[in-house]
Amino acid sequence: MKGKVGLVVLLLTRAVVASSQDPKVVCPSRPVEAAVSEAVTLQCHLNPPLDASNMSVEWSHGPRNHTVHLYRDGKDSHTARGEDFKGRTSLFHQGLTKGNLSLKLSSVQLSDSGGYRCSFSTNSLQDSCDVSLTVGHTVETSVVIGISVVILVIIVIVWGEIRNNQC
Numbered sequence: 001m002k003g004k005v006g007l008v009v010l011l012l013t014r015a016v017v018a019s020s021q022d023p024k025v026v027c028p029s030r031p032v033e034a035a036v037s038e039a040v041t042l043q044c045h046l047n048p049p050l051d052a053s054n055m056s057v058e059w060s061h062g063p064r065n066h067t068v069h070l071y072r073d074g075k076d077s078h079t080a081r082g083e084d085f086k087g088r089t090s091l092f093h094q095g096l097t098k099g100n101l102s103l104k105l106s107s108v109q110l111s112d113s114g115g116y117r118c119s120f121s122t123n124s125l126q127d128s129c130d131v132s133l134t135v136g137h138t139v140e141t142s143v144v145i146g147i148s149v150v151i152l153v154i155i156v157i158v159w160g161e162i163r164n165n166q167c
Contacts, residue, residue: 023125024046025044025119025127027043031132031134035137036109036136040104040133041102041103041104044101044102044103045100045101046099051098051099053096055072056071057070057072058119058120059116060116060119061115063115066082068085069085084109088106090103091104108135109135110135113134116131116133117130118130
């Protein structure tokens, strides 16, 4: 009986130690901001760091979690990407060995705004976290729009003055 109790305690201790060392997926809590046509990195990593090169890593987007990037069996799966993201996503492959699951999104579009989910899985583990991306126009675009509005107002005022002088 004493031997069975010792075995149970040993197994429970190993289970607690193993579960406390299971990696968790960590994402930033603040929204990530990007400008149209630029590249952005959506941060995601394993804590504690763990070699993820033999794990499945999936990035999905939106309320229906459409896959935008899938890495499994040691390589990227190009067939799993949504058409809107084709050729615009990549992982940092060398960083996978250190638990870096971050996604680089190139040529950002306004439609890329929203929630993203970073997920990893092995045969025995699975976890995920969420990242929010806000896409806006660059400062230069805002300045051009502002200047255009000012010029338009000046044209309207000048045109009005010309019409009043002709009457």
